[in-house]
Amino acid sequence: MAPTLVWTATFACFVASAGYVQPQETSVDEWNRNWRYYASVRIRCQSYDFDAEIDADFTRILKEYRVPGTFDRRSIRICEAGLSDGSAPEVPFAFSPNPDFDPTFNARGKLQFRVTRGVSDRTFHVYFDLLENGEKPLVSYGAPQASGNWLSNGSFEDLDAKTSSLVDWPFERRNAVKAVTGAARTGTVSVQLLSPKSGQAASLGIPGNGAFRVVSGEKYRLSFWSRGEDTNDRPLLVTAYWYDLSRKYSGHELMAEEGRSHWDWSVFSGNLVAPPEAEWLRFYIATYTTSGGVWIDDVCLTPEKLPRLSDLTIIEHNLAPVIVVEPNE
């Protein structure tokens, strides 16, 4: 029997945060009373807030645990788990079903949600249910972010209202990098690199602050757009730097080098596999030109392998409190 829901009260207040609409005053007890399943997903934190993207294949995990039924797309909710204070706050998310999504045979899509900065792995519980258990009310937290991009503000359009500096991109003057308006590839802002002195590089560090947390052996894809005007010395070099767990430099590789003195907006993309011991990754896009300049826009880093749902838990309402079943493997 479908339980009675009191959603008007629960979702009465909304505030905007990080591109999503933030839920307030929600309670995990609510999910445990009314929802039948949750699966876990572990996310590796970054040194900055980022939008995690996961491969949410509900059909796979239901099959794995021999649970028949029709997935209720409206029922998805996410709560963070394992917090030291025992709380389990609800996390706003966006769900993009795959093009061949089918609630019975292929309930699969991408789930995106904001993961705040940290040093360890974090666990999230993805609650969901089957239509057979009573349809759940749809919640919407806003449109998905740019798909899978680990970088926020990679198109440089978000400016801090007080300082007018780029959100998430703290530029240092010595790096000879600045945000400029006009002639951007998308929107109105791009980043210009111009060396102040012969033999000295102007370089854009990616991400703006810190480095990306990576997993040795896994593949990552960097892409960005650039254009160059009247350059007079090594116009564009793209380099990846690897660091170990203690953030000690462990190696670097040159990903690309542009030789022309003039080029219109064109895309660069390259793949990298994290070498053994690599724990952190940082990119530099650099130029040695002291004339004209090089402009960069729409920077994107995506991991090839997305985290997946695991450990399905069936919430048993008639028997206290939760039954964990073993997977069918």
Ligand SMILES: [Ca+2]
């Ligand atoms: Ca832009």
